[in-house]
Amino acid sequence: MPSISNFLEIKGLLYVACKTASNMIKTPEDIQKRFAVKNDTVLADERQIREGN
Secondary structure, three states: OHHHHHHOOOHHHHHHHHHHHHHHOOOHHHHHHHOOOOOOOOHHHHHHHHHOO
């Protein structure tokens, strides 16, 4: 929906679509679940990413 509203230059619809998407997805796990993305990150790498190193 955001890409369609952006293409059609409907700014109000673009705002609402992006806001709705951002409300649905808060964590990486939410993204994986919503879009059926497989988590293939090694546990040690994931821990390092979360710590910010």
